[in-house]
Amino acid sequence: MNARPPLPPFTEETATQKVRAAENAWNNQAPEAVSLAYTGDTQWRNRDVFVSGRAEVVRFLTQKWERELDYRLIKELWAFTDNRIAVRFVYECRNATGQWFRSHGNENWEFDDSGLMRVRRASINDQTIDESERLFRWPAPGPRPADHPGLTDLGL
Template identity: 55%
Template sequence: MSTTTAAAADIKPPLPPFTHETALKKVKAAQDVWNTKNPQVVKNAYTPDSIWRNRDTFLRGTEEIVAFLEKKWAKENGYRLRKELFAFTENKIAVQFWYEWYDEEGQWWRTYGLEDWTFAEDGRMRKRMMSGNDVKIGDAERWFRDGVDVNEVEISEKHCDAELRSI
């Protein structure tokens, strides 16, 4: 592969500066890549020196990202994710997300969180900061069942009421 072809392969449109439309596309592209649960595919969305904070874990570079995601998805069975645009600027996007997964005992969890992303000029993410909380859920409370399009699930503020009453 030539250097020009390699450089072109590293470009991940849409590119900054973002508009509302391109920020929405970037968020859904990230959602789709993460739902592959393939660290080798996911790493391509990040610069080689990308900086991450994922809860209490700090990472730098795609090698550390791949190792982290391999461990994550070995634990989080049945992982299904939805991301929604929260806010954006020229080269930054903030998202809220929800994902569901079950542990080795079969207990279902929903993770609620926020991320802020900063992008390089080539459209790859150079910084990802994530905060999330895990909440136990029963099978009947699941949103992202097999065969359900995660984008079609109604997620409104009303889901907070039931969660708060169970605390």
């Protein structure tokens, strides 16, 4: 298995790098590529869905991005320890009928020694918004531009 730097134990700098790398990967919306950041036997809880292993990660993300259109995500480091990172995040997307949502969440991550995520637990709440209330407007899919404000700067 290839290492996925930055590796634990994390510092504030390397934990922040890990968070931004995850944000960029999810914003690219390529399920197979995203799955490579996780161990082969990764365990997830995403809302009320439980996912085990990379194949299920790919299936989950494929279905997610088929449903959540024009998806854009911002993650922010909340806390970290040696091999764990806590993240808060917000994403915006719309459904097939055109209703926009802003979803607020928290994730707890645990990594193996090679920097692959073995545990991901996500709690998420959805808020309906009007298209005019959107704050994330960079081209999608694709990473958030370096000069785009983060969650704290946006007051989220």
